[in-house]
Structures are given as C-alpha cells and as structure tokens.
Amino acid sequence: MRVSVPVHADDVRLRALLVAADENALIEAFDRHAPAAYALAARITGDPAHAEDAVQEAFVELWRHPERFDPRIGPMRSWLCVLARRRAIDLLRRRPVRRAYRTGLAGSAPARSAPARSAPAGSAPARSAPAGSAPARSAPAVSPPAGLVPVGPIGPVPVGAEGAGDVPGAAQAAAVRACVRDLPPLCADVIALAYYYGLSHRQVAVELGVSEDTARSGLRNGLRLLAERMTAAGY
C-alpha cells in the first residue's frame, strides 16, 4: 500500500500552530520564508520600502487567516510569495511615475541589449485567441509607455541568502535558475512581464513590440518548458 511522504511537514505543523495563534510559529515562518518573499517584492517594486510593506502584508494575512493556506495545494513559501507578489504589484500600479519593467527572470542568460522581438525558434503554434478578443478581464489599467530594463548578469547567490539551513529551498531555487537560463529569451521576457508585473497578453505584446499571439505563445511555451525541465530535474 502506498502512502507518499509529504515534503511539507513543516508547513502543516506551522499552519496548525498559527491557527492556534502561536507567535513563535509566525516568527519561524518569517525566518524561513521572508527572504524569498522580500526578494520577489523588491524585484517587482524596485523599492525596498515598498517591498517591506508587501512582505508585512503577506505575513499579517498569514497570521490573520492561516486557515486559508492549504498545504495540499502548495508550499507555504509559494503561498506567501503569491500574497507578497499581489501586494507588490498593487503598490507598483499606484505609483504616479513612469514604470520601468525589468525583463528576464532570475537565472536568465547575461544581459541582452534589447528585448527579443520574435517568437522563439521551434516554438509550438500559439493557442490563438479569438479575433478581436477583449483585453484581459483582470488587466490593470494600461500602463504608460514603459522603459524596458534588460536584466543584468545574475551573479553568484550570496551565501545564506536563501535562509540559513534551507538546503532544499536553496536547491530548488538554483534548479529554477538553471532551467530559466536555457529558456528562449522571448519566453523568459514574457514570463517576467506577466509574472512579476501582472501584465496581460496584450500589455506584454505592447511592451515587447510583438503580436499578442506571439506574447501568448511565448508565455505558454515558456511555462511549459520550465515545467518540463523542473519535472525532469525531480521537482
């Protein structure tokens, strides 16, 4: 008889303690997961103060409603990143200043001088949208013309930057970066714009100067490739 061994035992334990209003559990969750949530929020907002606000709101939400975290769906770190990302994007959208989007994901190939303008070679045909399809229902207000900032070369990860003793977490993050490195540049750019900034297919297309179909297919191909490579790597 098969019973899988869950890899999230600490998440389940922390969840129960958080429901019981155990403050030490909140501190433990912060120490384990704040580095990832903070780095994500800082990358999205480009502003340490806004990143702190986003992380604070994510952890306060965890503390207020720990029951909403379902360990059967995913790890606590990912859930906190979802919360911090959402808040970071909200903060970014409120800014009156012109936005500068950073293309490229962590682990992307070294800096490109300009964003890719064409679909990746060998990419699968797009799942085309109906002609004249409406903008994304959840799309934010269309941003002003943005300055695209190619991401710089990603240097070595600082020692301890992923949480002291978090060997599995650090290994997974390193695997993601390795998989990203091999993505077609357009795919990495599209995922970055859609994931980090919450841009719709149409907005991504405008930012990158490609067709909406190309943006959509780049996103789906990129996500599929990443999923395949991470699965092949044992995740």
Place this chain on the structure above:
Amino acid sequence: MAGHPDDVLEAYAFGDCADPSVAAHVDSCEPCRALVATAARVAGWVGPSHPGHPPAHLRARVVAAARSVRAPSDSPALDAYAAEVASLGVLLDGLSPADWRTPIFDGRTVAAIVSHLASNDARVCAELGAAGTFSDDWRTQSDRLLRIVGSRGDLLGHPVRLAGHTSLRRPLREALTQRAFETWVHHGDVRAAVSLPAVVPAPVHLAQILDFGLSLLPAAMDAAGRGRPGSSISLLLEGPGGGSCSVDLSASGGGRGLARVRLPAELFGRLLAGRVAVPVPGAAVDGDRAAAFDLLSVAATLGCE
C-alpha cells in the same frame, strides 16, 4: 480557444484574476485546468527563485503588525493538541483514495475514524458555545478548536465533558490534553492500517497525556468496582516522557504500597488507549499481582473508543 477565457488563464493561475466565471470554467474544462495547473506550478517555483536579505528590522515590524490584528496565545495548553493535529495532518495529506477506504477495526474505515475525531472536536467547540455548523471535515473542525482556544485563553478553566463513554466533566485544558491523546491514538490506528510504523508524541506532550490518564485512574478504579481505599501502586514509566509516581487505587485516597509496576511510557500510553491487551507484555510487576492486574485493566478502559 473559442469559448475559453484564453486571455486570463495565466493571470488566473498567478492569482491575478478573481472572476468567478473563470474559476467555474477552469473547474469544468480539462484543457484549461491543465494549462492553469502548469502555470501555477511554475509560478510556485519562479516566485521564490530570487535569494534576498530582508532588513533586520522587518521581523519585529511584522510581529508588531500581526499583534495589532490578532492577539497571540499566551498559554501552552494547546501545544500538545496542535502538535498532534499537525502530525496527523501530514499523514492524511499523503493518503490515497484507497487508503481512506482501508478498514481499521469494527468495520470502520480510515475515513470513518477521522470523521469520528472531527465529531469529538466539534463537540468540544459546541460546549464552548462556538457558533457554526458541524462539518465532518476533520481539518475544519480541528482548525475551529485551535482558533477558539488560541483566542480565548480565559476558557481554559471552563468545564467540558470528556469524550468517550463518560459523563465526566473536566476543565478545558484537560479536555485539550484528551483531544491530543485521542488524535495521537487514532493517528496510530491510521498508520497501522496503511502499514506505517507508529509514532510517539514529543516527550513533553506524552508526559502531559500520561499525567492526564493517571489523574483519572483512582475514580475509574472505584467505578469499575476494583477500588482499594488506602492502597497505592508505585508506577515507573521508562523512556522519553516517562517518570515515576504513586497511583492511589481509590478516589477516597491511597496509602500502603501494594506493588511496583514498571513499563515503557509509550506502552502505557497505548494501554490507556485500549490498544494493548492485559496482562501487558513488557510490564514488570513486583508485589500484589492481582492489584497490579486490576490497575492495568482499568487503565486500559480510559480511551474514548
């Protein structure tokens, strides 16, 4: 894809789209569900893929903000129960549908035993006056109990009827220990049913559970017609969570020591749950063997079911 919310599937997967019509479509459309699942998995990897150092002051700031919206619990009374809930939750999350249908005893399946636990948790919530309807979802019920007690430390002295075939009422803090005990015991039942080795509570929690059981024993001896007023038995529980004590053989008081009984603490815990037959293999008895047999026999009746 005509008829599909094609423009927002990734946004939905990333948590950016709360449109209920999209959720309903994704639930009912296999291709869209698969696409969303892939996007959500990748988001779960990409999000934490950056390493970073939050500033040192952020932790204290977060804790202060958290306290302002929900007060922390200042009582350790929930610790054992919360630990057992977490431990069982880990196991249940890994069960297959076939595992849930596995029989345990008396024709009851894993699902039935877990529902029984939920029912007993719900009864404690109801005794505390908690509003809400009963759900046989164990996690929902254990969440309710944890949240109620975590936010209402003033209820710990409130008398609550214990689970099982008893009308005994004890303060909530003791009822919580019984919830921890029963959760551990049924956790063991489920593990045995799916061929996994037993687990033992943390020593401090096991000691708390054993103390709770020992506190019930003198009255239980009387109730079983085996009380021996003015007599005691010395009990030595070995290993983590163990210790030594003198158990009165009647609620009217102890006194003369009739025997010494020595056995592993974890074994005594399973005896209290009725999961070990008497005479207990592994128990050493010196002195009045009949009195020791009575004590162990009554101890084995203290489990709830």
